Amino acid sequence: MADKDFTDSLRPELLRRSVLFVPGDSLRKINKATELAADSLILDLEDGVAFNRKAEARRTVVEALGTLDFGRRERLVRLNPFSTLAPVQLEGLPAEDLSVTLEARPAGYVIPKVETPEHIRLVSDYLDRVEAERGWPSNSIRLLAMIETARGVLNIGQIAQASRRLEALVLGAEDLANDLGARRTRAGWEVFYARSAIVTAAAAFGLQAIDMVFVDLNDLPGLEEECRFARQLGFAGKTAIHPRQIEVINRLFAPSPEEIEQAMRLVQAFAAHQAAGAGAFELDGKMVDLPVMRAAESVLAKARAAGLLN
Amino acid sequence: MADKDFTDSLRPELLRRSVLFVPGDSLRKINKATELAADSLILDLEDGVAFNRKAEARRTVVEALGTLDFGRRERLVRLNPFSTLAPVQLEGLPAEDLSVTLEARPAGYVIPKVETPEHIRLVSDYLDRVEAERGWPSNSIRLLAMIETARGVLNIGQIAQASRRLEALVLGAEDLANDLGARRTRAGWEVFYARSAIVTAAAAFGLQAIDMVFVDLNDLPGLEEECRFARQLGFAGKTAIHPRQIEVINRLFAPSPEEIEQAMRLVQAFAAHQAAGAGAFELDGKMVDLPVMRAAESVLAKARAAGLLN
Amino acid sequence: MADKDFTDSLRPELLRRSVLFVPGDSLRKINKATELAADSLILDLEDGVAFNRKAEARRTVVEALGTLDFGRRERLVRLNPFSTLAPVQLEGLPAEDLSVTLEARPAGYVIPKVETPEHIRLVSDYLDRVEAERGWPSNSIRLLAMIETARGVLNIGQIAQASRRLEALVLGAEDLANDLGARRTRAGWEVFYARSAIVTAAAAFGLQAIDMVFVDLNDLPGLEEECRFARQLGFAGKTAIHPRQIEVINRLFAPSPEEIEQAMRLVQAFAAHQAAGAGAFELDGKMVDLPVMRAAESVLAKARAAGLLN
Numbered sequence: 001m002a003d004k005d006f007t008d009s010l011r012p013e014l015l016r017r018s019v020l021f022v023p024g025d026s027l028r029k030i031n032k033a034t035e036l037a038a039d040s041l042i043l044d045l046e047d048g049v050a051f052n053r054k055a056e057a058r059r060t061v062v063e064a065l066g067t068l069d070f071g072r073r074e075r076l077v078r079l080n081p082f083s084t085l086a087p088v089q090l091e092g093l094p095a096e097d098l099s100v101t102l103e104a105r106p107a108g109y110v111i112p113k114v115e116t117p118e119h120i121r122l123v124s125d126y127l128d129r130v131e132a133e134r135g136w137p138s139n140s141i142r143l144l145a146m147i148e149t150a151r152g153v154l155n156i157g158q159i160a161q162a163s164r165r166l167e168a169l170v171l172g173a174e175d176l177a178n179d180l181g182a183r184r185t186r187a188g189w190e191v192f193y194a195r196s197a198i199v200t201a202a203a204a205f206g207l208q209a210i211d212m213v214f215v216d217l218n219d220l221p222g223l224e225e226e227c228r229f230a231r232q233l234g235f236a237g238k239t240a241i242h243p244r245q246i247e248v249i250n251r252l253f254a255p256s257p258e259e260i261e262q263a264m265r266l267v268q269a270f271a272a273h274q275a276a277g278a279g280a281f282e283l284d285g286k287m288v289d290l291p292v293m294r295a296a297e298s299v300l301a302k303a304r305a306a307g308l309l310n
Numbered sequence: 311m312a313d314k315d316f317t318d319s320l321r322p323e324l325l326r327r328s329v330l331f332v333p334g335d336s337l338r339k340i341n342k343a344t345e346l347a348a349d350s351l352i353l354d355l356e357d358g359v360a361f362n363r364k365a366e367a368r369r370t371v372v373e374a375l376g377t378l379d380f381g382r383r384e385r386l387v388r389l390n391p392f393s394t395l396a397p398v399q400l401e402g403l404p405a406e407d408l409s410v411t412l413e414a415r416p417a418g419y420v421i422p423k424v425e426t427p428e429h430i431r432l433v434s435d436y437l438d439r440v441e442a443e444r445g446w447p448s449n450s451i452r453l454l455a456m457i458e459t460a461r462g463v464l465n466i467g468q469i470a471q472a473s474r475r476l477e478a479l480v481l482g483a484e485d486l487a488n489d490l491g492a493r494r495t496r497a498g499w500e501v502f503y504a505r506s507a508i509v510t511a512a513a514a515f516g517l518q519a520i521d522m523v524f525v526d527l528n529d530l531p532g533l534e535e536e537c538r539f540a541r542q543l544g545f546a547g548k549t550a551i552h553p554r555q556i557e558v559i560n561r562l563f564a565p566s567p568e569e570i571e572q573a574m575r576l577v578q579a580f581a582a583h584q585a586a587g588a589g590a591f592e593l594d595g596k597m598v599d600l601p602v603m604r605a606a607e608s609v610l611a612k613a614r615a616a617g618l619l620n
Numbered sequence: 621m622a623d624k625d626f627t628d629s630l631r632p633e634l635l636r637r638s639v640l641f642v643p644g645d646s647l648r649k650i651n652k653a654t655e656l657a658a659d660s661l662i663l664d665l666e667d668g669v670a671f672n673r674k675a676e677a678r679r680t681v682v683e684a685l686g687t688l689d690f691g692r693r694e695r696l697v698r699l700n701p702f703s704t705l706a707p708v709q710l711e712g713l714p715a716e717d718l719s720v721t722l723e724a725r726p727a728g729y730v731i732p733k734v735e736t737p738e739h740i741r742l743v744s745d746y747l748d749r750v751e752a753e754r755g756w757p758s759n760s761i762r763l764l765a766m767i768e769t770a771r772g773v774l775n776i777g778q779i780a781q782a783s784r785r786l787e788a789l790v791l792g793a794e795d796l797a798n799d800l801g802a803r804r805t806r807a808g809w810e811v812f813y814a815r816s817a818i819v820t821a822a823a824a825f826g827l828q829a830i831d832m833v834f835v836d837l838n839d840l841p842g843l844e845e846e847c848r849f850a851r852q853l854g855f856a857g858k859t860a861i862h863p864r865q866i867e868v869i870n871r872l873f874a875p876s877p878e879e880i881e882q883a884m885r886l887v888q889a890f891a892a893h894q895a896a897g898a899g900a901f902e903l904d905g906k907m908v909d910l911p912v913m914r915a916a917e918s919v920l921a922k923a924r925a926a927g928l929l930n
Contacts, residue, residue, distance in 0.1 A: 190542050460822075
């Protein structure tokens with residue numbers, strides 16, 4: 001098991017509240033996405049692109065990364081999945097995706113259908129070689145792993161430790177439900193176990209957990225409710241499949257003014273009691289001790305990262 | 311870990327929507343069961359038979375399997391559990407159950423209280439020897455594993471990979487709740503974690519997950535609700551303890567006409583868009599991409615297996 | 621994996637319904653606690669004590685254990701946590717906590733923020749040496765492990781097997797939620813996965829599971845509801861942070877008169893049917909077989925331990 005302080009030091013300060021999928025074969029849609037408020041953009045070579053357009057999508061992604069201004073938006077590319085044939089090898093579609101798009105130097109890659117740590121290590125080792133050959137800073141290209149099969153959920157503890165490059169675990173709920181033979185519902189109990197396992201493994205190794213897409217594009221109150229629950233469980237952000245979902249997601253994954261104010265009150269009261277020699281104390285009928293105080297400090301850190309606090 | 315394509319090829323096409331427990335010592339009840347609509351019958355040598363009637367139950371099961379016409383119903387026998395004394399050995403009640411009933415060639419055995427892969431391997435190795443000695447086809451006798459202790463839940467990932475013979479994981483909720491010190495309730499949150507773990511491990515290794523019994527024999531609406539939730543989580547079927555439960559279970563674990571129609575619409579629309587070079591698209595305000603399409607195809611496959619579609 | 625019968629034989633008969641945290645630096649509060657109805661008292665050296673009062677708290681705990689009459693209340697001491705620096709070593713605050721307080725011979729220690737079995741083994745090995753040197757009975761000092769980080773949840777299966785001294789797993793929900801980046805709510809879905817994992821691992825190795833604190837000191841109906849759900853999941857008791865919570869907890873973690881009566885009816889009816897050669901039978905429209913009967917016997921055992929039945 002890795003040294004906790006070491007992994008903590010890798011914990012990305014990047015905000016990834018809203019992570020938008022954009023079809024990799026549409027320069028028009030990618031261009032439009034560079035003007036949206038999404039924290040991260042995933043230029044998709046996988047499910048969002050028809051099989052007969054994979055090569056064109058790779059060229060379009062290279063052109064987009066080389067010519068468009070993404071501003072502060074994170075530039076990610078989603079690879080096609082590994083073949084399910086054993087032994088696992090980096091060949092075929094994902095290998096071509098990497099070799100063609102690396103020259104455009106995306107910030108990182110999203111690996112779909114990660115089932116074992118080997119899937120991540122193969123990509124990471126390939127990036128090691130490329131970074132060394134080209135003289136790029138080592139470990140500069142990030143990885144995000146999509147968990148969207150039963151095996152991925154079962155192996156989540158090993159997957160979360162697979163590479164120093166790994167920054168986030170992303171739930172793919174539609175594929176997962178299909179693999180489980182489950183029926184997707186609004187309440188989502190069929191993916192609750194997977195969501196909990198992903199948040200837990202991510203936290204254990206200093207990664208972010210990014211929640212599933214919300215497929216009903218016209219139901220913004222439903223999206224808001226799902227964001228609120230994901231936030232409650234510990235997700236740092238949520239994938240989006242349409243521009244109109246971004247505002248809701250950004251708002252829900254930032255701390256509320258009430259949370260920020262309450263956190264500031266707690267931290268101040270704790271400091272005063274600590275200086276006076278008291279440990280735990282009661283505030284508004286609630287016991288305040290170190291864990292409660294640390295949670296308050298975490299709220300303030302998120303608020304600062306979202307520009308809501310100096 | 312096993313090769314996924316390999317385990318996928320083992321995925322049973324057998325429908326196991328309703329799996330009925332029948333006391334092994336009652337030829338009358340077994341005879342009646344052969345006329346019911348249950349997909350699988352478990353002739354029970356374990357909890358359904360008093361200790362002083364185990365030998366008689368074995369003889370009755372042999373007679374029933376040798377003389378009654380089971381039609382398409384799967385003929386299963388539930389063994390008595392392994393002793394909890396270490397080291398684990400195939401001896402005592404379950405060893406006698408096997409040696410007496412094998413001559414009647416059931417389709418498979420249900421092993422209760424499986425806690426480690428060793429429990430399954432010991433039975434599987436025994437069947438290997440018997441199949442070889444008698445010239446029966448190898449791996450022709452199936453195994454189903456009941457998960458009904460905390461250890462079984464904890465070791466579920468290894469248990470699911472224990473043998474090529476293994477076709478299903480079956481939740482035993484009453485025993486499990488007792489082992490956990492939990493209190494059984496209608497909503498069932500005390501077994502939700504176990505249900506989720508079982509569905510996940512089953513899907514990861516190409517097995518079926520079969521849900522717990524519903525003990526209130528007079529509450530068919532309650533049974534229907536529990537079936538609906540099990541189906542939503544990914545269970546392929548449900549154990550039954552009374553004939554009157556079978557119709558509800560069979561109905562709830564088959565796709566509904568609305569689901570079948572919607573799945574056909576999705577598959578047709580997807581094919582049209584794919585031919586036109588588009589990947590993901592919007593249908594009725596929902597994003598349709600490969601995962602959504604695959605889920606639709608899975609619904610159609612189940613409908614065909616249940617005779618609801620050609 | 622340990623022999624089940626062996627671990628079963630360690631299963632503590634001790635009632636630990638209510639487990640009260642008391643600040644270790646307040647002789648007055650400890651003195652008051654010795655008159656309360658809590659089953660166990662945790663004299664806290666960790667979060668309940670300010671950093672500049674740790675040494676004084678150790679001296680106060682030694683004085684309290686040496687001079688006050690605790691009656692039947694279990695005398696536990698909570699250590700400060702291990703440093704998160706690798707490699708894990710028993711040094712610093714928890715080492716001092718142990719060396720100073722051992723002379724007062726508490727019944728056991730509560731180890732906070734247990735993340736790996738190593739945390740427990742280091743303390744257990746230290747106690748082995750001290751017991752040998754001083755001629756105390758071996759394994760006489762108990763351990764309880766607090767699970768309050770994502771890593772603790774992820775490693776729960778190994779943690780539960782770490783030492784013969786280990787008697788209980790205790791959920792620390794506030795710290796856990798902070799580590800997960802989760803938001804604590806009344807319904808508590810953000811800690812449901814951890815609660816389930818803790819109950820399951822505890823049951824698998826013959827340990828007790830003790831539930832999280834309820835922080836709203838003025839909401840006794842809320843506490844009652846949370847106790848009821850914890851009890852349903854399989855928790856044996858609950859930590860408390862205020863005297864007024866004890867009565868509710870003790871009441872909710874003991875079987876109700878209705879449960880005791882129903883359990884007695886079931887056990888009697890089962891014995892009668894078993895004598896008559898029947899296995900499973902129907903009582904009040906519910907199937908009664910061995911698992912159901914065993915659950916009833918468990919209720920009666922708890923009732924006896926709580927003094928509600930002879």
